[in-house]
Amino acid sequence: MGRVAVIGGGASGMMAAITAARLGEEVTVYEKNDRVGKKILATGNGKCNFSNRDFGEQHYYGNREKLKGFFSRFSVEDTMDFFMKAGMLVKDKGGYLYPWPEQASAVLDILRIEMRRSGVGTELCAQVEEVGAAGGEERGFLVKCSDGKKEKYDTVILACGGCAAPKTGSDGSGFALAGKLGHHIVPVVPALVQLRCQDSFLKITAGVRCWARIGLYEEKKGNMGRLLQEEEGELQFTDYGISGIPVFQLSRQAAYLLEEGKRAAASIDLLPQMDGKEFEEMCMRRMENASGRTLEEFLVGLANKKINQMMIKEAGHKPGDEAGRLGEKKLGELLRSYKELRVHIYAANSFENAQVTAGGVDLDEVTQELESRKIPGIFFAGEMLDVDGRCGGYNLQWAWTSGYVAGLGAARHCRQRGMEPGKRNRGQRE
Numbered sequence: 001m002g003r004v005a006v007i008g009g010g011a012s013g014m015m016a017a018i019t020a021a022r023l024g025e026e027v028t029v030y031e032k033n034d035r036v037g038k039k040i041l042a043t044g045n046g047k048c049n050f051s052n053r054d055f056g057e058q059h060y061y062g063n064r065e066k067l068k069g070f071f072s073r074f075s076v077e078d079t080m081d082f083f084m085k086a087g088m089l090v091k092d093k094g095g096y097l098y099p100w101p102e103q104a105s106a107v108l109d110i111l112r113i114e115m116r117r118s119g120v121g122t123e124l125c126a127q128v129e130e131v132g133a134a135g136g137e138e139r140g141f142l143v144k145c146s147d148g149k150k151e152k153y154d155t156v157i158l159a160c161g162g163c164a165a166p167k168t169g170s171d172g173s174g175f176a177l178a179g180k181l182g183h184h185i186v187p188v189v190p191a192l193v194q195l196r197c198q199d200s201f202l203k204i205t206a207g208v209r210c211w212a213r214i215g216l217y218e219e220k221k222g223n224m225g226r227l228l229q230e231e232e233g234e235l236q237f238t239d240y241g242i243s244g245i246p247v248f249q250l251s252r253q254a255a256y257l258l259e260e261g262k263r264a265a266a267s268i269d270l271l272p273q274m275d276g277k278e279f280e281e282m283c284m285r286r287m288e289n290a291s292g293r294t295l296e297e298f299l300v301g302l303a304n305k306k307i308n309q310m311m312i313k314e315a316g317h318k319p320g321d322e323a324g325r326l327g328e329k330k331l332g333e334l335l336r337s338y339k340e341l342r343v344h345i346y347a348a349n350s351f352e353n354a355q356v357t358a359g360g361v362d363l364d365e366v367t368q369e370l371e372s373r374k375i376p377g378i379f380f381a382g383e384m385l386d387v388d389g390r391c392g393g394y395n396l397q398w399a400w401t402s403g404y405v406a407g408l409g410a411a412r413h414c415r416q417r418g419m420e421p422g423k424r425n426r427g428q429r430e
């Protein structure tokens with residue numbers, strides 16, 4: 001029996017631990033919190049969107065060719081199979097997968113039960129500070145904790161998460177561990193996060209939620225450059241910027257633009273249901289009915305009242321101005337601003353608010369088994385790696401997939417070193 005240490009008791013670490021333990025290895029999970037899986041409880045607004053039936057590597061950022069290989073070994077069906085065999089029923093909401101009771105605690109409980117059943121040990125309140133070669137004649141690795149405790153293992157799986165939601169435990173310390181082992185860390189930025197904008201009109205629209213299409217651009221000398229990404233969904237205006245799923249989906253790319261010192265802007269189409277022709281026809285009909293109405297009345301029914309008020313102000317008019325007197329050109333301009341409302345993004349919200357971390361341990365430095373190319377016997381899983389997915393269950397699916405692959409790899413490593421599953425090796429903890 002080989003000894004496997006898993007650093008981090010999050011989604012990926014628990015899956016890695018269960019996988020290696022089911023193959024007969026002696027596994028210990030080190031978790032700095034006083035319990036495992038704290039972040040899982042916060043996922044999907046407490047309901048845990050643990051995967052998605054609409055699956056493929058196109059939903060991820062990172063080396064997609066390599067990701068394809070990982071997903072061919074453990075994908076959505078395997079995740080469903082794992083949880084269903086362990087007793088959890090699954091709810092499919094338009095492809096988005098949740099535990100049937102819609103309680104994230106069900107997912108965590110299943111993982112905890114399976115860890116116990118497969119004999120995984122846990123060291124809680126155990127912050128790992130260093131992972132290094134055992135040294136001397138000895139093979140394997142020493143895991144050192146902040147309280148001075150040291151243990152020797154045959155293989156170590158680093159599953160410390162990234163920097164997102166540090167209150168749940170993932171504070172970036174895993175990157176320091178990987179860095180000390182000689183790994184390159186692709187620069188990290190917060191992803192699936194709100195964007196902060198400098199536009200003063202946001203004070204008027206704060207709190208409004210509406211369906212919209214949002215395009216992200218790199219702004220150059222005040223002009224919108226090339227369209228980089230476009231998303232549609234429920235947009236939320238806040239007093240400091242924009243939020244909601246479509247903004248989350250764009251946020252990674254915006255954060256990297258800003259990190260590189262570039263300028264980011266978004267163009268918001270508040271009437272995405274109308275194509276150009278339909279929109280122009282709607283404008284013509286509306287302008288024919290403009291006389292005898294104030295501007296406020298002219299815009300009723302087009303968008304949320306706060307948006308209408310903001311549009312009137314931004315165009316330099318007053319709500320009581322008579323629409324008919326403005327003339328076709330000005331009315332046309334006012335209406336067209338609903339199709340291309342611009343916001344100027346100056347920052348992504350911090351890791352405290354982010355759901356995931358973009359960047360991390362360079363995928364080029366790990367094998368198809370997620371083993372370090374620099375130090376064989378060290379494996380990686382989860383958000384620590386330079387892989388992040390779109391909102392919709394993809395990040396947890398990556399945690400399950402990478403946890404499984406790393407757990408399998410760690411067990412293979414133990415076997416190759418001649419440690420027979422089920423039998424203890426000399427000189428190890430009894």
Ligand SMILES: Cc1cc2nc3c(=O)[nH]c(=O)nc-3n(C[C@H](O)[C@H](O)[C@H](O)COP(=O)(O)OP(=O)(O)OC[C@H]3O[C@@H](n4cnc5c(N)ncnc54)[C@H](O)[C@@H]3O)c2cc1C
Nearest residue numbers: 008010011012032043044128161169170382383393395396
């Ligand atoms: C609010 C929120 C909602 C989300 N909702 C969803 C969703 O619905 N669907 C989805 O797919 N994804 C969602 N995500 C993302 C998803 O939760 C993560 O991508 C996933 O949990 C990452 O798993 P992980 O095991 O890599 O890292 P983590 O879950 O972050 O686990 C890492 C663990 O390692 C421990 N640790 C760190 N450093 C050390 C150390 N040095 N020593 C010991 N222990 C250490 C930490 O305490 C932590 O418990 C959400 C994230 C957040 C924050």
